[in-house]
Amino acid sequence: MTVPRIPTSNQTIGPYWHLLEDKSWADLTRFGAAGETIVLTGILYDGDGPMAEGCIEIWQSDPPADDRFPGFGRSGTDKEGRYRFTTLKPGAEPGRGNAQQAPHIDVMIHARGLLHPVVTRAYFAGEALNETDPLLASIDDPHRRATLIARPEGAGVWRLDLRLQGDGETVFLDV
Amino acid sequence: MSDPLPFAPFAPATQPDLDSPAYVGTRKRHPLRAPVKMPQTVTETTGPRFSTAHFPPVADLSRVGGKEALGERIIVAGTVTDGDGRPVPHTMIEIWQANACGRYHHPGDQHDAPLDPNFHGNGRVFTDAEGRYRFMTIKPGAYPWPNHRNAWRPNHIHYSLFGPAFATRLITQMYFPGDPLLALDPIYNSVPDKAARERLISSFEIGLTEPDYALGYRFDIVLRGRAATPMEN
Ligand SMILES: [Fe+2]
Numbered sequence: 001m002t003v004p005r006i007p008t009s010n011q012t013i014g015p016y017w018h019l020l021e022d023k024s025w026a027d028l029t030r031f032g033a034a035g036e037t038i039v040l041t042g043i044l045y046d047g048d049g050p051m052a053e054g055c056i057e058i059w060q061s062d063p064p065a066d067d068r069f070p071g072f073g074r075s076g077t078d079k080e081g082r083y084r085f086t087t088l089k090p091g092a093e094p095g096r097g098n099a100q101q102a103p104h105i106d107v108m109i110h111a112r113g114l115l116h117p118v119v120t121r122a123y124f125a126g127e128a129l130n131e132t133d134p135l136l137a138s139i140d141d142p143h144r145r146a147t148l149i150a151r152p153e154g155a156g157v158w159r160l161d162l163r164l165q166g167d168g169e170t171v172f173l174d175v
Numbered sequence: 176m177s178d179p180l181p182f183a184p185f186a187p188a189t190q191p192d193l194d195s196p197a198y199v200g201t202r203k204r205h206p207l208r209a210p211v212k213m214p215q216t217v218t219e220t221t222g223p224r225f226s227t228a229h230f231p232p233v234a235d236l237s238r239v240g241g242k243e244a245l246g247e248r249i250i251v252a253g254t255v256t257d258g259d260g261r262p263v264p265h266t267m268i269e270i271w272q273a274n275a276c277g278r279y280h281h282p283g284d285q286h287d288a289p290l291d292p293n294f295h296g297n298g299r300v301f302t303d304a305e306g307r308y309r310f311m312t313i314k315p316g317a318y319p320w321p322n323h324r325n326a327w328r329p330n331h332i333h334y335s336l337f338g339p340a341f342a343t344r345l346i347t348q349m350y351f352p353g354d355p356l357l358a359l360d361p362i363y364n365s366v367p368d369k370a371a372r373e374r375l376i377s378s379f380e381i382g383l384t385e386p387d388y389a390l391g392y393r394f395d396i397v398l399r400g401r402a403a404t405p406m407e408n
Contacts, residue, residue: 009190059218061218070224096214113201113205119341172206172210173212
């Protein structure tokens with residue numbers, strides 16, 4: 001019998017993370033993954049405007065991770081606040097019970113000034129399953145829902161801006 | 176397909192408040208709306224696996240190219256367990272820190288303190304089968320920051336952990352016992368629960384020292400456990 005213990009507290013990632021200088025982590029196809037390659041990009045904003053020095057991480061459980069596809073990516077934001085990932089387009093995923101989830105990618109934001117990571121999702125505009133996805137369906141306000149849906153911006157390029165605070169604030173998830 | 180077993184919610188007051196006015200950087204960065212509650216799905220209950228083939232360990236930060244960094248050598252070791260006390264084996268830990276003078280080897284750090292060409296302050300280790308980790312480094316220096324007049328960060332080492340799932344991701348900082356700056360630090364004090372805060376402080380442990388070489392500190396880390404087990408009151 002083990003004693004349940006309290007998880008360690010988070011603390012801010014701060015401004016000085018060397019790994020953000022390593023651009024290779026933003027390319028989830030760098031180990032030779034094959035499939036429908038997409039770019040997921042956008043601008044990170046705080047209450048003052050575009051935000052440099054942010055750290056965006058993504059995780060997708062589809063396609064399944066393997067030696068050639070890590071499923072995980074990390075991108076710093078540049079002077080204009082822009083992040084950019086190259087990855088494989090996810091497919092539908094099982095939800096809880098008999099539900100189906102629309103294709104999506106989990107998105108996590110770390111930054112100086114964020115005392116713990118915040119999580120949101122990127123869905124893809126035009127997917128039929130978006131209409132019945134349990135999370136999207138649980139958000140009544142269409143403007144709020146839209147903050148989770150990436151829009152096409154040229155062939156294979158999807159755009160999702162992330163707003164930490166204020167007008168058009170991204171829907172963050174308590175998971 | 177059965178539903179994945181979710182990870183437990185955090186105990187109240189044991190995580191920092193995103194809106195922590197004493198930490199000025201939070202003012203324009205904390206969301207104003209409450210997060211939307213969502214049951215964890217397979218996306219949250221699974222997570223990345225990092226192989227040492229793609230991500231080779233760097234367990235000695237105390238030298239670069241065989242040349243010794245300046246400062247007080249220390250060994251940091253501990254365990255990574257989940258909320259049920261089970262070891263988290265073979266999980267990646269990323270670490271980064273300032274040098275002995277309190278300066279990061281990073282272009283953004285303009286603090287007027289010496290850089291050390293033999294210290295980059297950037298490591299990566301993996302827990303073993305029993306959830307244990309260990310690395311060698313230099314004790315980081317305190318450094319000033321522009322939060323308020325005469326603000327100084329206590330000595331700290333930054334940690335990034337993944338654990339078994341995206342829901343167990345943890346970004347934290349390890350502090351040192353007896354640091355007088357802790358009482359004044361808005362980041363450390365952003366965790367409302369005193370006991371939780373104090374668990375961010377490593378302990379000096381004579382058994383971890385290497386005689387005639389380096390002092391040893393222990394820092395044990397707990398990641399979220401599965402929700403089905405009883406929660407501590
Ligand atoms: Fe720091």
